[in-house]
Each structure stands twice: as structure tokens, then as C-alpha cells.
Amino acid sequence: MFKLKVQDYFSSAHYLKDYKGPCEKIHGHNWKVELIVEGSELNSLDILIDFAILKKILKEVLFELDHKLLNEIPYFENINPSSERLAEYIFKKVKEKLSSYPNVKVKEVTVFETEKAGATYYE
Numbered sequence: 001m002f003k004l005k006v007q008d009y010f011s012s013a014h015y016l017k018d019y020k021g022p023c024e025k026i027h028g029h030n031w032k033v034e035l036i037v038e039g040s041e042l043n044s045l046d047i048l049i050d051f052a053i054l055k056k057i058l059k060e061v062l063f064e065l066d067h068k069l070l071n072e073i074p075y076f077e078n079i080n081p082s083s084e085r086l087a088e089y090i091f092k093k094v095k096e097k098l099s100s101y102p103n104v105k106v107k108e109v110t111v112f113e114t115e116k117a118g119a120t121y122y123e
């Protein structure tokens with residue numbers, strides 16, 4: 001098996017409804033996102049999938065989150081845009097976009113709020 005990793009960033013604001021503390025108020029993060037995919041079948045170039053394709057897909061997904069108030073995005077209408085939920089959202093969006101690459105499976109997505117704290121979603 002092979003695992004590939006790409007990382008990218010986005011900047012946005014959010015708040016955590018009902019959180020008892022400062023995060024209940026609107027504040028921003030420069031989020032770091034790590035996408036990991038896996039597969040066993042390499043193509044004729046001996047690659048699983050071009051990093052360029054993975055980076056493009058991740059960038060497209062993050063573009064929808066960049067410079068937004070995340071709580072206003074319909075997906076987060078009834079749930080908090082926590083790191084956990086953001087990782088879940090990004091995982092599902094990337095999975096959709098990778099559906100035409102049957103040899104590539106989304107393994108996990110990790111969203112870091114800060115250098116010290118992050119959440120991972122996987123299925």
C-alpha cells in the first residue's frame with residue numbers, strides 16, 4: 001500500500017455556539033489542512049495519483065471555506081464548525097472529487113486550528 005500526503009491552508013472566522021468560553025465569540029484561525037490518500041495500484045508512471053491533482057482538489061475545497069464566516073456555510077447551519085466537523089466536511093468533499101479515481105481512497109483529513117491542536121476525520 002501507498003499513502004500520499006498534501007497540505008494546504010485557509011483563513012476564516014468561526015464561533016462555537018454554546019461553548020462556555022472565548023470561542024463562543026467570533027474569532028479567526030489560519031487553518032492548516034492535511035489530506036492523506038491511499039492505494040496499492042500505481043500507474044504506468046509508478047505514481048498513485050499526481051500530487052498536482054491532489055493539491056488542486058484540496059485547494060478547490062478549501063476555496064469554499066477561505067475568508068468566510070464558517071457558521072454561515074449551509075453545511076454548518078445546525079452544527080458547529082469545529083475542527084472535527086471541518087475535517088469531516090473536507091473529507092467528504094474531497095471524496096466526491098476523487099470518485100473518478102477508483103484506485104485512490106481518502107484515508108484521513110486533519111485540520112489544525114493552531115500548531116498545537118488539530119482534529120482528524122476518517123471512515
Ligand SMILES: Nc1nc2c(c(=O)[nH]1)N=C([C@H](O)[C@H](O)COP(=O)(O)OP(=O)(O)OP(=O)(O)O)CN2
Binds near residue numbers: 083116
Ligand atoms: N476539540 C475541539 N476543541 C476546541 C475546538 C475544536 O474545534 N475542537 N475549538 C476551539 C476554539 O476554536 C478556540 O479557538 C480554540 O481556542 P484555544 O484552544 O484556546 O486556542 P488558542 O489559540 O487560544 O491557543 P492556546 O494554546 O490556548 O493559546 C476550542 N476547543
Ligand SMILES: [Zn+2]
Binds near residue numbers: 014023113
Ligand atoms: Zn476557534
